[in-house]
Amino acid sequence: MSKKSAKEAPPEGSDAAAAAPKKSRKKLMIIGLVAVLVLGGGGYAAFGGGGKPAPPVPGAVFPMTSITINLSSGHFLKLGIALQATKKSKEAVDGSKALDIAIGIYSNKSIAELSSTVARGKVKKEMVDAVVKKYDGTVMDVYLTEFVMQ
Numbered sequence: 001m002s003k004k005s006a007k008e009a010p011p012e013g014s015d016a017a018a019a020a021p022k023k024s025r026k027k028l029m030i031i032g033l034v035a036v037l038v039l040g041g042g043g044y045a046a047f048g049g050g051g052k053p054a055p056p057v058p059g060a061v062f063p064m065t066s067i068t069i070n071l072s073s074g075h076f077l078k079l080g081i082a083l084q085a086t087k088k089s090k091e092a093v094d095g096s097k098a099l100d101i102a103i104g105i106y107s108n109k110s111i112a113e114l115s116s117t118v119a120r121g122k123v124k125k126e127m128v129d130a131v132v133k134k135y136d137g138t139v140m141d142v143y144l145t146e147f148v149m150q
Contacts, residue, residue, distance in 0.1 A: 058085075058140065061084050064080065064082065064083065069103055071114070072108055080146030085140070089139070097134050101127060115149075
């Protein structure tokens with residue numbers, strides 16, 4: 001007569017034999033699901049989960065020569081600007097495009113439209129947006145260095 005060892009499997013027809021493979025499959029499924037979630041989260045973070053691009057790093061500031069602009073109401077505006085370049089700009093920024101944009105925007109304004117601080121801020125924002133777009137990432141801001149109306 002042979003004795004049963006503790007490691008022998010129970011007879012095939014018993015409930016204990018059926019329960020053992022189900023537990024190991026369930027455990028394997030849970031481990032697989034966790035691995036997929038972890039890898040998916042890591043991939044999302046690494047390849048595009050950032051959302052917003054990093055803000056540009058400021059570089060040199062290039063002052064432009066002041067210009068006189070005829071306002072639409074017969075008055076004059078003496079305007080001086082400086083262009084804030086980004087670090088990716090390797091050389092001096094040509095201010096011709098920025099001055100052209102400034103002339104186009106300010107020459108259509110009257111002295112009344114530029115008298116209040118709020119109105120000046122709106123017009124400056126319009127100019128900054130146009131300049132940043134025109135310079136395609138090499139200029140990040142425009143500073144008004146001179147603003148005299150007569």
